[in-house]
Amino acid sequence: MKLLNLKTFFLANAMLLGAVSVQAQAEDEAQLIKQGEYLSRLGDCMACHSVAGKPAYSGGLAIDSNLGRIYSTNITPDKEHGIGNYSEQQFNDAVRKGVLPDGTGLYPAMPYPDYAKISDADMHALYTYFMKGVQPSAEQPPETSLSFPFSQRWGMRFWNWAFTSDKAFKPIGGASAEINRGAYIVESLGHCGSCHTPRGLGMNEKALDSGDGDFLAGGNLNGWEVPSLRGLPRWNEKEIVDYLQTGRNDKAAVGGEMTSVVEHSSSHMTDADLQAIAAYLKFLGGNPPLQAGDANAAQATEAKLTAAKNLSEGERLYLDNCGACHFVTGKGAPGIFPELDQATLVNAGDPTGLIHTILVGAQQPSTEKAPSTLAMPGFGNRLNDDEVAKLATFVRQGWSNKAPAVTKEQVAEVRKSLHHE
């Protein structure tokens, strides 16, 4: 009798323990899936692997690269059309090394040169999320078929050998834990360098980590300048956080390709991660003091526009078309209409982004913290190339701005490119 009792006791206990560990495992897995989902936001996997109207992560986005048109693939756990048969090792090799299970290489339209620095723990959570937290989809995106020699995926192995690094993320010695968290996000999942770092001869990012002065020193996407992020001397940390979280701050509004980054990725980041990125970007520039513009020059333009006498054609076009929102001060209204005085986009060496904005306007993304969206209308139908050139030249040289003039040929060039969008 005693024996039996003891047996039941053990049995009951063992069953209880078993139940507890199954439950703990389920909780662990639920936790990993949640963590992986957040990491996929940090990595912005959605922006490239989804198209409007199709299931999340089912691929099919056309990316025009200088190799030709590349389609993103289905990365849902569907076994036939997606990556459902990938082992964790194969997933890691694809995401961090750009190597497919058959040994051939991915095209770097997938930012694996940056993802190479994702930690093992984060890769494990991502894998768990993509295998167990994402709905499988049988969507078959169009095949990428590049012309020779780029059609030869084996060639990508050579490119990888020449231009990528399998070095793990290395914390910056002596910097705070917050700055290092920012460095980790920016260098790895955030893949900020894929747009913000200048490209070298092989279209490779010239630098992949904080130790190199080229890292985040500014890039160019089809003429649209991507600003340097090293120190952001005109912005304080709060302005960087606001911009990444809501697509606007009291000085600027997001535009171009950055709009999608804010919409799909940075607006979903936690306050702590955004703050870490801001602290890191300020740190990168050696924490420069905030720069103010030339107050005298700014006042001279404001006074001339206010008096509205003997205006140049550019000044007149500004008052007629832009002044209602951006004002005679060129300062707009904080958080609503962005500043034109000293704005990065206005003062870019290449005026493509500014011309593009004047021709087609701009629309802010709707984000959780700032759901209302403000739009600027396009002026492409109202103003001819010569007028846009004169207006843009005024904007680039009014107030404290000192950027080179814009020609009507430059405007014609951007207008022509719009037909292909």
Ligand code: HEC
């Ligand atoms: C900037 C766009 C972009 C982003 C961001 C991006 N991908 Fe990709 N990804 C691509 C493209 C394009 C391909 C296909 C490349 C090719 O055909 O060589 C690809 C391929 C892949 C593959 C191989 C798929 C297959 O069909 O075998 C995996 C796995 C993958 N991506 C996972 C991810 C994950 C996980 C993330 C987020 C951490 C991510 N990608 C973010 C563009 C992107």
Ligand code: HEC
């Ligand atoms: C797909 C390309 C792309 C990626 C990826 C990208 N950016 Fe940008 N970013 C841009 C472009 C283009 C602009 C210029 C926007 C404009 O002209 O309005 C920009 C502007 C910015 C600005 C404003 C700078 C200024 O002086 O006005 C900040 C801050 C910024 N990005 C931070 C980041 C961070 C942090 C990341 C990574 C988490 C990132 N970006 C990833 C393309 C990108």
Ligand code: HEC
């Ligand atoms: C109806 C109000 C309105 C008018 C008129 C208007 N804008 Fe804007 N403008 C905006 C808003 C709102 C944004 C921010 C849009 C966004 O977030 O993408 C903006 C953005 C901009 C930007 C990008 C600023 C940045 O921070 O990168 C420039 C440059 C610009 N406008 C120039 C002009 C010029 C030049 C004109 C006249 C041809 C003009 N705008 C007319 C409302 C206006």
